[in-house]
Amino acid sequence: MLHFLLPLLFAANARAFYLPGAAPHNFLRGDQVPLFVNALTPMLSGSDDAKLKSLINYDYYNSKFNFCPPKGGPPQKQPESLGSILFGDRIFNSPYDIKMLENNGTCQTLCTQRDVTAADAKFINDRIREDYALNWLIDGLPAAEMKLDTRNGDLFFDMGFNLGNDDGPLSELPALNNHYEIVLRYHEPVPGNYRVVGVLVWPSSIGGPQDGTPTCEPDKNNPLLLREDQTHTIRYTYRVTWNVSDTPWATRWDNYLKIFDPRIHWFSLVNSLVIVVFLCVMVSMILLRSVSRDITRYNAIDLSEDVQEDWGWKLVHGEVFRTPSNPMILSVMVGNGAQLCSMVGVTLVFALLGFLSPSNRGSLATVMMICWTFFGGIGGYLSSRVYASLGGTQRKKNVFMTATILPTVIFSVIFLLNLFLLGAGSSGAVPFGTMLLIVLLWFGISAPLSAVGAYFGSKHGAIQHPVRVNQIPRQIPPAPKYLRPWAAALLSGILPFGAAFVELYFVLSSLFASRAYYAFGFLALTAGIVGLTTATVSILFTYFCLCAEEYRWHWRAFLTGGGSAFWLLAYGLFFWASRLSLHSMSSAILYLGYLFLLVMLDFLITGTIGFLASYWAVRRLYSAIRID
Ligand SMILES: *[C@@H]1O[C@H](CO)[C@@H](O)[C@H](O)[C@H]1NC(C)=O
Ligand SMILES: *[C@@H]1O[C@H](CO)[C@@H](O)[C@H](O)[C@H]1NC(C)=O
Numbered sequence: 001m002l003h004f005l006l007p008l009l010f011a012a013n014a015r016a017f018y019l020p021g022a023a024p025h026n027f028l029r030g031d032q033v034p035l036f037v038n039a040l041t042p043m044l045s046g047s048d049d050a051k052l053k054s055l056i057n058y059d060y061y062n063s064k065f066n067f068c069p070p071k072g073g074p075p076q077k078q079p080e081s082l083g084s085i086l087f088g089d090r091i092f093n094s095p096y097d098i099k100m101l102e103n104n105g106t107c108q109t110l111c112t113q114r115d116v117t118a119a120d121a122k123f124i125n126d127r128i129r130e131d132y133a134l135n136w137l138i139d140g141l142p143a144a145e146m147k148l149d150t151r152n153g154d155l156f157f158d159m160g161f162n163l164g165n166d167d168g169p170l171s172e173l174p175a176l177n178n179h180y181e182i183v184l185r186y187h188e189p190v191p192g193n194y195r196v197v198g199v200l201v202w203p204s205s206i207g208g209p210q211d212g213t214p215t216c217e218p219d220k221n222n223p224l225l226l227r228e229d230q231t232h233t234i235r236y237t238y239r240v241t242w243n244v245s246d247t248p249w250a251t252r253w254d255n256y257l258k259i260f261d262p263r264i265h266w267f268s269l270v271n272s273l274v275i276v277v278f279l280c281v282m283v284s285m286i287l288l289r290s291v292s293r294d295i296t297r298y299n300a301i302d303l304s305e306d307v308q309e310d311w312g313w314k315l316v317h318g319e320v321f322r323t324p325s326n327p328m329i330l331s332v333m334v335g336n337g338a339q340l341c342s343m344v345g346v347t348l349v350f351a352l353l354g355f356l357s358p359s360n361r362g363s364l365a366t367v368m369m370i371c372w373t374f375f376g377g378i379g380g381y382l383s384s385r386v387y388a389s390l391g392g393t394q395r396k397k398n399v400f401m402t403a404t405i406l407p408t409v410i411f412s413v414i415f416l417l418n419l420f421l422l423g424a425g426s427s428g429a430v431p432f433g434t435m436l437l438i439v440l441l442w443f444g445i446s447a448p449l450s451a452v453g454a455y456f457g458s459k460h461g462a463i464q465h466p467v468r469v470n471q472i473p474r475q476i477p478p479a480p481k482y483l484r485p486w487a488a489a490l491l492s493g494i495l496p497f498g499a500a501f502v503e504l505y506f507v508l509s510s511l512f513a514s515r516a517y518y519a520f521g522f523l524a525l526t527a528g529i530v531g532l533t534t535a536t537v538s539i540l541f542t543y544f545c546l547c548a549e550e551y552r553w554h555w556r557a558f559l560t561g562g563g564s565a566f567w568l569l570a571y572g573l574f575f576w577a578s579r580l581s582l583h584s585m586s587s588a589i590l591y592l593g594y595l596f597l598l599v600m601l602d603f604l605i606t607g608t609i610g611f612l613a614s615y616w617a618v619r620r621l622y623s624a625i626r627i628d
Pocket of ligand 2: 241243
C-alpha cells in the first residue's frame, strides 16, 4: 500500500514529471553546454535550527557582486514563463565555457576582477553573512551541493551553493568562494549522444596572490578574505569534471527532490484525518439527530393541536432569508472567493497529474495565474446570483465591483512591495513588462469573462427560498458569548487550521525559503480536508445561531468559514519568530506584505466555502418543515 501511495502522494516519480513535448537535449562530444545564472537567494543552511536571514533576491550581475560578465556584450536575459518571473527567477547567460566531455579536470580561469572597492567588499561580506546562495542552471538542472542526510545516511542534492563561508573562525571576516569545482554527470543513452543528468558544484575559497597561473587547489588555511577598508582583486576559477552516470534522463530529478522526512507528512495526514473523523461524529450526532427530531416535532404539533407552539430555529423562519447588511460586499466576496477556490482546485489537479514539478520552472504560478484569469466567469456568475438572492438591486455596480476590487487590492499591495524591493536594490521586483501583461490578462480576459458570467447569473436569477420573509423583523434575544461573531470565527477556525498546520509549515518554507515543494498529493488531501472541515463547522455554527434565534447568519457564516485565516495569520507570525531572523526592514515588510496577501486569499476562499455550505444547509433545513 505504501509503495503504491508514496509516488502518488509526492507526485515525485520519474516519468509523470515532464510536460508533454519537453524532450531531452542530446549533446555530441565538444558541443557547448551553456551555463545560465539565476538570481542569488538567501538559503536556509543545513542545521535544523537554521533561520532564514533575508527575503530579498539579488541579480547575479548586480555590479556590487563583481561577478565576471559574459564575453562580448551585456548579459542576455533568457526567456521565462510568467510564473517563473513572478517567483523571482532572473536568468542570464554566463561566460563559463563548458564543452561536452572536454577539458576534463582542467583548471580554468574565468576572469580576474580588479578594483573591487571597499564598499563592494562590505556588500559581499554582508550577503555571505546572510547565507546567500548562487543558483545556476545547466540544461534545466539546478546546480546543487551534495549533502548527507544525517538521519538515514542518504546522499541528496541541495539546490544552490554558498556564496561564501562564515562558519567558525570565519565569523569575524567571511571567506568568499572564488573557485567552483563543477561535476557534471552525464548519461549516454546511445553511443555518441550524451545527456546531462546531474550538476554538482563544490565552491571553495582560494586566497593568496590573485595573479599568475591558478592551481585550483584550495588551501584551508588561506581563504580569500575581503577586508572592508581596501580595494581587492578577485580571480574566479573553475574546473569541470565529467563523470559518467547510469541515471537515465527521465529520473534525473529524483536526487534533487528528496523527501526530508516522509513521516512528518504522514503525521500531518493522520492528524487531519483524526480531526475529520471527530467532526463527522459530532455533526452526525448534533445535526442528524436533533434536526430530524425537531422536524418531526414541528410537523407533528401542527397535526395534533390547534395552538402552535414554536421554539428553536423554526421561530425564525420568517427572518432567515431577510437581506443581510451590505449584501453587495458579501456577494462580491463570495464571487471572488469562488473564483479563487476553483483556481486552487484545478491547480491541485494539475499538480497531482505531475505537471507542476520543479523541472518545469514557474509552472505552478503560471497555471494559477491562467486559471484565475479564466475563472473570472465563475466569479461573476456566483456573485450576481448570490447578490440577487440576497435581495440586491444594483446589478451593474455588483458586476463592476466583482471584476475590480480584489485585483486592485492585490495589485496595490504588490506595487507597494515592489517599491520596497527596488529601494533595497533587489532583483525580485516584478518587471514593468510583466506587470503590464498581468494588467492585460485582467482587463482583457478576466474582467470581460466576469461580465459574461454575471450576465448568465442574472439570467438565472435569484435562488428561490422555501419560506417567506416577515414584514416586521423579530427581536433578537441576547446570544451566548461563544456565538458572538469574532468569538465564533476564532473558535470555528481552530479545526480547519488544526487539520492543515503541519502541511502549512512546508508550504511556508517553500514560499519563503525557496525550498522545492512537491508533496502535492498530501497538499491536495489536506486542502480537501480543510474544505470539508470548514463547510461542516460553518453549518454547525449557523445551526447553533438559528437555535439561539439569532437569524443574522449570512455574515457570520462567512466569518466562521474564514476563521482559520486568523489562525494562519498567527501561525505566520510564529513562523517569523521561529524560522526567520530578518535583519533588514525591507525583508520584514516584504514578509508581512506577502503574509497579508496569503491570509486575505485564505479568508476569501474559506469564507466562501463556509457561506455557500451554510446557505445550502439553511435552504435544506427550512424546506423540510411545514409552515402555514
Ligand atoms: C574525468 O576525470 C575523472 C577524474 O579525474 C574521471 O573519473 C572521469 O572518468 C573523466 N571523465 C572522462 C569523460 O574522461
Ligand atoms: C564519479 O563517479 C564515480 C562512480 O559513479 C563516483 O564514485 C565518484 O565519486 C564520482 N565523482 C564525483 C566527483 O562525483
